[in-house]
Structure formats: C-alpha cells, structure tokens
Amino acid sequence: MKIALREARPVDYGFARQLYRTTMRDRIEAAFGWDEYRQDMSFAQQFVLREVRVITLEGKDIGWTQTRAEGPVLNLFQFYIAPEFQNRGIGTLVLKRLMGEAKRRGKVIALSAMKGSPAIRFYQRHGFRSLHADAYKIYMRQEIKLPLRGMGPSMGMRRG
Numbered sequence: 728m729k730i731a732l733r734e735a736r737p738v739d740y741g742f743a744r745q746l747y748r749t750t751m752r753d754r755i756e757a758a759f760g761w762d763e764y765r766q767d768m769s770f771a772q773q774f775v776l777r778e779v780r781v782i783t784l785e786g787k788d789i790g791w792t793q794t795r796a797e798g799p800v801l802n803l804f805q806f807y808i809a810p811e812f813q814n815r816g817i818g819t820l821v822l823k824r825l826m827g828e829a830k831r832r833g834k835v836i837a838l839s840a841m842k843g844s845p846a847i848r849f850y851q852r853h854g855f856r857s858l859h860a861d862a863y864k865i866y867m868r869q870e871i872k873l874p875l876r877g878m879g880p881s882m883g884m885r886r887g
Contacts, residue, residue, distance in 0.1 A: 728784065728785075728815075728816075728817075729784070729785050729786075730741035730782065730783070730784055730817055730820050730821065731750070731782075731783045731786075732780040732781070732782060732783075732792070732821065732824065733781050734779075734780060734781075735776055735779035735780060735781050735782060735791065736776075737776065739776075739779065739781055739788070740774065741775070741792070742781070742788055742791070742879075743774060743779065743781075743791045743801055743805075744767075744770055744774075746790065746791065746805040746807050746809060747770060747805070747807060748766070749809070749810065750807050750808075750809075750810065751807075751841075752788040754841050754843070754844065755841075758841065758863050759863075762792055770784060771846065773793075773805075774793070775793065775795070778793045778794055778795050778804070779791055779792070779793045779805075780792050780793075780794075782808065782817070782821055783818065784812060789808060789809050789810065789812045789817070790806075790807050790809060790817070790818075790821070791805065791806075791807055792805060792806045792807075792821065793805035793806075794824065794825065796832070796834060799824070799833065799834055800834055800835060800836070800837045800868075801828070801832070801834040801835070801836050801837070802836075802837050802838070803825065803836050803837070803838040804838075806818070806821070806822070806838070806846075808821075819848065819853070822849075822850075823853075826853070826869065829869070833870060835869040836855070836868070837858075837866070837867070837868045837869070838850065838855070838866075838867055838868075839864040839865065839866045839867065840864065840865055840867065841863060841864055841865075842860065842863060842864060842865055848865075849866055850867055853865075854870045855867040855868060855869055855870065856868060856870045
C-alpha cells in the first residue's frame with residue numbers, strides 16, 4: 728500500500744470541497760443545519776492552498792490534510808479520508824507521518840473534532856488528549872512524553 732502526501736494544486740480545491748461535504752454534511756446538518764451557500768463561503772475562507780496536502784493511495788487522490796505551524800504548535804485544521812478508504816489504517820499512517828514531521832520540527836500537534844465524531848477516539852488512540860470543549864467541538868493536543876530526569880541507578884546511585 729503506497730500512501731503519499733503531495734502538495735495541493737489549485738485544481739484540488741473541488742476534490743477537497745466535495746470530500747469535506749461528503750464526510751461532514753450529516754454532522755453539520757445535525758449540529759446547526761446545512762446551508763450550501765454558507766458552507767461554500769466558509770470552506771473558501773478556510774481553505775489555504777499552501778497549507779494543504781492531498782493524500783494519495785497508489786497515485787489516486789483519497790483524502791487531504793491542512794496544517795499550519797504557529798510557534799511550538801502544528802495545527803491540524805483538516806484531515807479527511809474518503810469513506811470508502813476509511814478503516815484500512817491509512818489515517819493512522821498519515822497521522823504518524825504528521826506526528827513525525829512535527830517532532831522533527833520541535834512541535835506538537837493541536838486539533839479539534841466535532842463532538843460525537845469517531846475521530847475523537849482515533850486521536851485518543853494516538854496519544855491526543857482533550858484540552859477543552861465548546862458547544863460543538865472538542866479541542867485536543869498531542870500528549871508530550873518528557874524523558875525522566877533525576878538521580879537513580881543510571882546516575883551512579885547505589886541501591887541498598
């Protein structure tokens with residue numbers, strides 16, 4: 728299974744918009760109603776081409792991510808995989824790549840997910856913890872594991 732992330736091109740806007748609609752419409756409609764015009768305007772304002780990478784499987788576009796580095800944080804604003812390609816480990820592979828990139832850059836990943844979304848459990852399984860919530864979203868951050876420091880057997884201390 729050859730998964731790749733490629734830089735988005737202007738022609739990818741339509742693919743990203745349609746995949747967003749496919750994956751999010753039911754949740755948004757349940758939360759506060761779906762208004763096609765309002766969703767188009769909101770999507771156009773949030774979609775920043777230079778921040779987007781398209782997820783490919785064997786050269787076929789199957790998803791996309793949008794990230795932005797801000798200080799010590801890599802914000803994961805969007806992460807979508809076409810429903811027919813979900814639950815195959817692709818999301819895990821992509822998230823692990825993003826986590827590796829963030830670590831190499833000295834950053835942690837922060838994100839939000841709509842309440843009730845299965846994405847919350849997915850992120851929790853990968854070490855993300857909830858920071859806070861609002862009426863519609865849960866805000867999460869990658870848990871940082873700091874190395875243990877101090878005196879102990881490896882520091883020349885004797886037991887006994």
